[in-house]
Amino acid sequence: MSYLKKIKLRTEYQGMHDVTEEVKKAVAESGVQEGLCVINCTHTTAGIIITSFWDKRGHVDFQDEMDKLIPMRYDYLHDYDTPTDAAGHIKSALAGTGITLIVTGGKAMLGSSQGVLFCEFDGPRDRQFAVKVVPDP
Amino acid sequence: MSYLKKIKLRTEYQGMHDVTEEVKKAVAESGVQEGLCVINCTHTTAGIIITSFWDKRGHVDFQDEMDKLIPMRYDYLHDYDTPTDAAGHIKSALAGTGITLIVTGGKAMLGSSQGVLFCEFDGPRDRQFAVKVVPDP
C-alpha cells in the first residue's frame, strides 16, 4: 500500500533545512521495499533540492549564489507582496518544488553524500512538504 | 487504470502559459483518487515549472530573469538554428521539462498559490505536453 505523510517545519529567513532523516523515516514507515518516493512542497517561495548534507556552510553558499543570480531588486513587475516574494518565486521555480527518488531494498536510493534539503527562499514561515511512497505494482 | 492525455497549445515568443486547469481536468478525467501525476513536455526550448498563478506580471519577471541569466548572445558554440535556440536549450535544461505531482483525494496536491506553467523559451510555436495520471497499485 502507498503511504502519504505531511511534514511541517518552521523556517527562518532563507534557511536551509536538511530533511533527509524525515524522508528516510517516511520510507521506513511505509514498509515499501521496491517503489518510488515523491517529495513535494506546496509553496511558491520554497524548494526541494538534493545536495551534500555534510557541509552546512555549503548550504549557505547555495542561498548566497541564488541571491546573486536572482537579486532581491525593487523593480520586478510582480504586483503583489514584496520584492523578496518576487525573487523567491523565481528561485523556487528554478530550484524546483519536488524530487522523485527510487526506493530499493526498503530504502530511498541516495548517494553517500546526498541529502534532501528544504530551501526557504523567503521566510520566516510555517511550511510543509509531503512525502509519498508508492510500492511497485 | 492509468490515464494519458496530450494537450496542444500555440505559444507566442517567450510566452508563459498557465496550464493548471488542464492538469486539474486531466486528473479529474482519470478518475484516480490516490496516485501520481507526471507532466512532461517533449521540447528542448520549453519547460514546465511550478510558480504562483496569481501574478501574471510575475511570469514576465521569470522570463526576464531567465534572459538575464542566459542572454541571447551570438557567440554560443551551438551549430544549428539561431541564438534564441541556443539560449532556449540552456533555459529549458535549467527550468526542467517535467514535474511530478502527488494525487490525493482525487486531486493533484498543489498549494493554494501553486500553478503549473508551460514556459516557451523560443516561439512562437505549436507545442504540446503530456499529463499521465497513475493510480496507486
Place this chain on the structure above:
Amino acid sequence: MSYLKKIKLRTEYQGMHDVTEEVKKAVAESGVQEGLCVINCTHTTAGIIITSFWDKRGHVDFQDEMDKLIPMRYDYLHDYDTPTDAAGHIKSALAGTGITLIVTGGKAMLGSSQGVLFCEFDGPRDRQFAVKVVPDP
C-alpha cells in the same frame, strides 16, 4: 514487473554524456509497455538533464553557461574539498539529479530532439546513475 538498472560511466572534467541510448535500452529490457521511467544519479556534483542531443557544441555551451552563472571562485564558505566541488554542488542542485519520463507503447516518451544527458560538474570521476522502469498497476 518493475526493472532497475545501474549504469556506470567514466567522466572527464565537466563532461557531458549523452545517455539517451542507455535509457532507451533499459526501457526496452524492462518489457514495460505503459508506465514511468525514473532516472537518478547518486552524486552531488553531477546532474541529469534533458536537452537536444543533436548539437554536441551546444552541450559545451551548457557547461560554459553554468560556469558563468556559478563561477569556480575561491571564496565559497564550503568547508571541504575544492572550489570546483563547492561550485559543483550548486550546479548539481540547480540542474537536478533526476528526471521522470512517461513510458508509452514500450518506449520512453521523448521529443524528436530530446536526449538525456549526464552532466559532470567536477570530474574526472567514476560515476553511476540508475534507471527504474515501473509498469502501470
